[in-house]
Structures are given as C-alpha cells and as structure tokens.
Amino acid sequence: MVEFSPETIEMVIRSVSVIAAGLALIAGIGPGVGMGFAAGKATSAVRRQPEARGSIVTTMLLGQIISGSTGIYSLVIAIYLVFT
C-alpha cells in the first residue's frame, strides 16, 4: 500500500476539481442550442406577423430565460469547484 503525503493529496484534489469545472461547462451546449432554436422560431414568427412583434419578443425572452437556467447552474457549480 502506497502512502501519499497530504500535499500530494491536496494537489490532486485541486487539479481534479479544476478539470471538473471545465467539464461542467459542457452543459453550456444545451442552453445554447435551445435558446438559438427559440430565437429562430421567433424570427420566422415575426416574419409571418410583423404586427405582433412585441408579444413575440416577450414570449421568446421568457422561454430563453427558463431554458438558460441550466447553463447558469453549471456556471455556478464550476465557480464553486474552482474557488473553494
């Protein structure tokens, strides 16, 4: 059985948590795709009905906010992994 010194264990934990923070940001793919999809649909809706632009933009923003939450969660987890 190999004994590791506490400094080595500390270093391994820090480096692994930095790698994990980078991996956590992969979650940014999902909100990006979802928000882009919503924006594309809203663009075609505005083209079909230019007079309803205000309510379309409001609805699109609300949907994007909700779908963007997951990206924010991953960002917060990454921040906590790096700075603790």
Added chain:
Amino acid sequence: MNPGPQVVTHLFGKSYLPVTDTLLIGWLSVILIIILARYLTKNLKLRPEGKQNVAELMVTAIYDQIEPMLPGEGWRFLPFIATIFIYIGFCNLIGFVPGLTSPTGDLNTTLGLALVVFLVSHYEGMREKGVWGYFKSFGQPVIFLLPLNIVSEFAKPISHSFRLFGNIVGGGIIITLIYQAAPGLVPVPLHAWFDLFIGLIQALIFGMVAISYISVAKS
C-alpha cells in the same frame, strides 16, 4: 474581478453584525436612486418637458411590460416591479465606478430580492384564490403531482437568484481572464457588453420573471 463580499467593519464590538462592502454600496445606490428620483420628479407639469420626459418614459416602459401579463393591474404592481428593475439596473451599472463592486455580484443581495418576489407571489395567489384554494391548487391536476409542485415552487427563488448572480459573476471572471491575457485597450469594449448590456438585460429579465411568477400564482 469581484472577489466576493469583504467585511469592512463591525457594528457593536469586534464580532457582532459584520458590515460588508455589498451592504455599503447597496445603501449608496439606494441613496443615489432617491436623489435621482427627487431630481426627476421636482415641479412636475401637465405638459412634460426635459427631465420629466425621461421619468415618464421609464414609468410607461415598465408599465407596458406589466400590463399584458397581469391585465388590469398594471398600476398596482408598478411600484414593486419598477423598484426591482431600477434597483438592479443601478446596482449593475455602479460597477463601472472604479473601486466599487456591483452589489448584485453577491448571492446575499440576489437571494434576498428573489425571496421578496417569492413571498409576494404567494401572497397574491392566496389573495386571489383564498388560502385553502391556493394550497389546493398544488394538488392539480392529480394529487400524485403534489411533491413535484412543491419542489418546483422552492426551485423558483433559487434559479431566480442564481441567474442574476451567475451572469454578473461570470462576466466579471471572463473580463478578469482577458485582463490577464491581453491588458490595455482590448478589454474595454467587453466592459460595454458584460457590464452595460448584460447588466441592463438582466435587470429587465429579473423584473419580467417576477411578473411571470406572480401571474402564474394568480392563474
């Protein structure tokens, strides 16, 4: 970069009631907003001119956001939503002043605001449907969904506060990284994006999500 809240001083001795810089800058922005509001609304006239136009533009812009989602109650919710919007927008913009950090980059501020919105939305739901009718609406459409509805109700203030906090802190971290990689004039346009645009958009979004939570609780 935003290093998080720093304890500046203590009220009452050496360890009671710590005062952080978030608290001081938050109060500073409250005082500045009061001075600005007093200046903008001094000697109002029936025919607006000059600074009164700015004040009326802000009020009607916020009113136009509330009225479609809470029909007929725009003026009732205007003070609450406009307070949230103006306070968060001002707090995001005050980070431009050198030496001051945005109070919204601290989870305490955003979670406090989100909890206020949480309490107001539940109060409005109970006012609309009665206390028992409101609690019964969590068991809709089948009683089987009751735990899920309660969990999603408590997830609302968490996601509401972390959204603002994450956006402000994430922008600050990216700007700090670019300052280390390319100091000089390169990061200056990024301040316009991350502080000015994202700050104002996030203030608008926080207010709009507050309106939608209230209208969901009422319907």
